Every structure is written in structure tokens, then in C-alpha cells.
Amino acid sequence: MLTESLxxxxxxxxxxxxxxxxxxxxxxxxxxxxxxxxxxxxxxxEDEARLGLERTALVRASDDEEGSSREASLWQQHFVTLLDDSDDQVRQRVETELRQLISLVPGVADSRQVLNVHGNTYDKSPQQYGSHNHQQISYGSDT
Incomplete structure (x- = not known):
């Protein structure tokens, strides 16, 4: 099972x-x-990835937003499978390569910020509220 950050x-x-x-x-x-x-x-x-890339290029060229969304989901699943099928050493290498790939495309790395918080203990149950680009998390009253 992959972590949320992966x-x-x-x-x-x-x-x-x-x-x-x-x-x-x-x-x-x-x-x-x-x-x-x-x-x-x-x-x-490798050959399957090349064919998938050709399909993605054709979909993007057609300006089909729904198709582009499906392509992004397909690639996401391919990357999940690649990360999940790997041992720890290979997974780390794939992670690094994936981060480098993302950095090549302007705007994607900036729009996909991930906050990793784990292993924390709170005396009150957290409440989380969010809408689009804003998220608020509170841990009880301020009084």
C-alpha cells in the first residue's frame, strides 16, 4: 500500500x-x-508506455478536456502500479525520476504541493474544512 504522498x-x-x-x-x-x-x-x-504517450499526444491535440482528464488518470494509475510493484530501492529511484519528470512541466510542480504530517497526537479531535484552494484545520477552541 502506497503512502498518501506517493x-x-x-x-x-x-x-x-x-x-x-x-x-x-x-x-x-x-x-x-x-x-x-x-x-x-x-x-x-517500455513499448506500452510509448503507445500510451502517442495516445496522450493525440488526445491533447484534439482539445478534448474529458479525454485529457482520463489520460491523466490512466498515467496516474500506471505510476501507482510502477511504484507499488517496486522494492524499496527501486521505488526510491522511481520517486526521484518522477519528481524530475514533474519538474520539467511548468506549473505542475507548483500546483501539487503535498504536506506530509503523520505520527501526531492531539488532545482534541481535529476538524477539517476546505473549499477549492483553501483548507482550514482546527484542533478545538481558541479559548
Missing amino acids: LALAAAGGTAVVQAAGTQAWESVSERVPRMFRRRSGSGG
Whole structure:
């Protein structure tokens, strides 16, 4: 089972692949993604990734927002599977490569900030409220 931060990383990776299509970042992204899947057990991971990239480029070129959203979800799932199928050492390498991939696409890394908080103990139950780009978490009254 992957951590929330790895799931968020996979989601950002999926978004990065789709957002890169048709931009200057596409050449670098379309070279890196198949290399990431070369490690996958079984044959054909690299070829499948190339075919997926071609499909993504076609969908992006058609300006189909629903299709682009589906492509991002598909890539997210591919990255989740890649991270989940890996041992710890390979997972760390995949994480690093995925972060580098995301950094190639302007705006994706900035819009996918992830806060990792774990292992905390509170004397009151936290309450969380949020809407779109704002989140508020409170741990009891201020009095």
C-alpha cells in the first residue's frame, strides 16, 4: 500500500505527462517515461508506455478536456502500479525520476504541493474544512 504522498506524486506525474503534450517539455517527458517503465517486470513495459504517450499526444491535440482528464488518470494509475510493484530501492529511484519528470512541466510542480504530517497526537479531535484552494484545520477552541 502506497503512502498518501506517493499517491499524490503519481497523480502529479499523470498530470505532468498530459500537460507536457504539445509543449517544449514533451520531448524530454516522452523520452523519460518509457525508461521508467523499462524496469517493470515482464516484457513490453517500455513499448506500452510509448503507445500510451502517442495516445496522450493525440488526445491533447484534439482539445478534448474529458479525454485529457482520463489520460491523466490512466498515467496516474500506471505510476501507482510502477511504484507499488517496486522494492524499496527501486521505488526510491522511481520517486526521484518522477519528481524530475514533474519538474520539467511548468506549473505542475507548483500546483501539487503535498504536506506530509503523520505520527501526531492531539488532545482534541481535529476538524477539517476546505473549499477549492483553501483548507482550514482546527484542533478545538481558541479559548
